[in-house]
Amino acid sequence: MVYPDPFQSHPVSTEASLDSPSSLPQSDLPPDTPASGDNSETPSEPSISQKTASTPSLPLPAVSSPTASSSPSRPSSSHKAHKITRSIGPSVFEKVVSKTRPSFLPPKGRDEDQKHLADWEKMMKLSRVAEEKRRKALQERRLERELQIEQSLHIWEKTILQDWKIVHRNVAMRKLWWAGIPTKLRATMWERAVGNSLALSKDTYRICLARAKRALVAGTFPTTSLSLIEQDVRSTLPSLHIFHPDSGPMYEELKDMLYAWVVSRSDEGLGYVQGTARVAAMILLNMPAGPGFIVMKNLLERHCMRSFYGGLSTKDDNFDTLLADGMPKIYFNFKQHQISPSAYLQEWIVPLFLDHLPFEACARLWDVILLEGDAFLYRASLAILAVLEPRLFFPDKQELLELIRGENKAALEVARRDGRPLNGGKYEIYGIDEETLWDRIDGMNDWWKESTWTRLLQRELPDI
Secondary structure (H helix, E strand, C coil), X not given: CCCCCCCCCCCCCCHHHCCCHHHCCHHHCCCCCCCCCCXXXXXXXXXXXXXXXCCCCCCCCCCCCCCCCCCCCCCCHHHHCCCCCCCCCCCHHHHHCCCCCCCCCCCCCHHHHHHHHHHHHHHHHHHHHHHHHHHHHHHHHHHHHHHHHHHCHHHHHHHHCCCHHHHHCCHHHHHHHHCCCCHXXXXXXXXXXXXXXXXXXXXXXXHHHHHHHHHHHHCCCCHHHHHHHHHHHHCCCCCCCCCCCCCCCCHHHHHHHHHHHHHHHHCCCCCCCCCHHHHHHHHHCCCCHHHHHHHHHHXXXXXXXXXXXXXXXXXXXXXXHHHHHHCXXXXXXXXXCXXXXXXXXXXXXXXXCCCCCCHHHHHHHHHHHHHHCCHHHHHHHHHHHHHHHHHXXXXXXXXXXXXXXXXXXXXXXXXXXXXXXCCCCHHHHHCCCHHHHHHHHHHHHHCCCHHHHHHHHHHHCCCC
């Protein structure tokens, strides 16, 4: 069937005017309603409707002759009175339907329903008040901890800075490190904690970047890696606006560091891994690119990190064993829904949690990860599941996966309603913050054993 072009001019359609007054026989119009085709000033042919008014068939619309003053027909005043408007307030259905009882159960009485609705609104109000108190308490704890870090700066400078390995021998110094490194000393402490087991020279970054630039000019840089780097950088820490392609002051610097990293791995036949931009960005925010590149290379070559960046599946078996030991209910629920660590662990650890947790929480996690090593990656991951535990028992697998990905529709809607930003860590919509996460990490002291981790590492992960 051929349909007319809506942008071409055509004669007036018969069907298009069926609901206008002119489409009715003159006898059916009210006495004070003139026909649209009637024009006393401009003589015209008798209308088609007048010619066919005596026939029982559907009347056709009147067609007036074109004149200089003719204009598109407008709805009559009677149509404006029937314009559909959205009612204000509850609809008739909303007035009678119960909001406090499932539809498949017998309805409540009107008075009972009103009472239960009032009780529900009261509970919601109390819940919002309690949540606000909780946030204020967490904020006070965070400010108190930051004050303690500032007051302990002299201990860092006089003791830990002189011999950072004292934190492994002194419990008080170790506790101080776990509370968070002072921002001004973070670069120095990170360099010392990571070390340089690869024996890279100070010129390593400059040499790798020069090779990458030559490959870019010659057009021999892997196109797949180029595309992944561009996508990764554009989505890195969007809430900070530092790496934005149009206005970010560190956009080019971040890309250069990633180009150099890809070149440094090319001899092993390894390419770019999506999520690496987050690691490079965090390092660049704390130190210059030269020493930062050495830290990044040594960090990502650690035993466990290399397994994630190399795609080995045994890392999932390790985590499953730890989850079964420490959180059997979550482990059993995941097994019932056939959800393995591969559904979430890679996305957490490759970017070192920067996609899912608040930036401040990640900075503190990094302090301890660089000190304690690979074991703390898994301990932090278990702590995340511990915070999410009340939400992890959906009967539907798809809903459970959406929650793990940070895409739970109900939580997103609540965050929008409260005006919270949605461009930070994905799990911020679930109320995960620095203090809440560390409560769970500290709570694992009773059952977490480094010996278990060491045994799993030696048994499961190959020597790479």
